[in-house]
Amino acid sequence: MDQEKIGKFIAACRKDQGFTQAKLAERLGLTDRAVSKWENGKSMPDASIMLDLCELLKINVNELLSGERLDTASYKEKAEDNLLELHLQEEKANKKMLGLEIVIGTISVISFCVTLIIAAGAEMPVWARVILIVTGSFVLALGIFYSIKIEREAGYYECQECGARYVPSMKAVIFAPHIGRSRQLKCPYCGKRNYHKKTLTK
Numbered sequence: 001m002d003q004e005k006i007g008k009f010i011a012a013c014r015k016d017q018g019f020t021q022a023k024l025a026e027r028l029g030l031t032d033r034a035v036s037k038w039e040n041g042k043s044m045p046d047a048s049i050m051l052d053l054c055e056l057l058k059i060n061v062n063e064l065l066s067g068e069r070l071d072t073a074s075y076k077e078k079a080e081d082n083l084l085e086l087h088l089q090e091e092k093a094n095k096k097m098l099g100l101e102i103v104i105g106t107i108s109v110i111s112f113c114v115t116l117i118i119a120a121g122a123e124m125p126v127w128a129r130v131i132l133i134v135t136g137s138f139v140l141a142l143g144i145f146y147s148i149k150i151e152r153e154a155g156y157y158e159c160q161e162c163g164a165r166y167v168p169s170m171k172a173v174i175f176a177p178h179i180g181r182s183r184q185l186k187c188p189y190c191g192k193r194n195y196h197k198k199t200l201t202k
């Protein structure tokens, strides 16, 4: 996806419709800085506002993602390219999130171990030892919570029975036994309980 081309296209369509950056931003409930960033090719409109944006600019999402007006002949081909591109972007973003999960998980476990070693070895009054262990445990719990939250939100779990891909509830993920990133979950589609593998895209 050519962000710069898309930005220029947004600017051209905005002017065609007689909007200033500020006016368009206001209609979308955003700051004009957001619109200016799209038009400079520095960021892409969020998926959540794409439909409203397209309606205001009198274009369709496929044209927005292509950064040009499309005739019916090239429409289908572009639609497939854009879908594939969105797929790849989702995959990349989810991979990054799962990498972050490992970093957060590792740091919180190491910091907990260091806390325990200090609490066990260093000379200090009992109350200080208690505070140190409580704080260490709290940081560990927070780290694990965020790791699980990231793991739940990045990508999907795949049911081995029916092949459905879905995002389970936070509670289901927290209480599910796991081997690596495969978790024992109940499939919301076929109802079978099994180890469901993590996949990056739908």
Ligand SMILES: [Zn+2]
Pocket: 159, 160, 161, 162, 163, 164, 187, 188, 189, 190, 191, 192
């Ligand atoms: Zn299933």
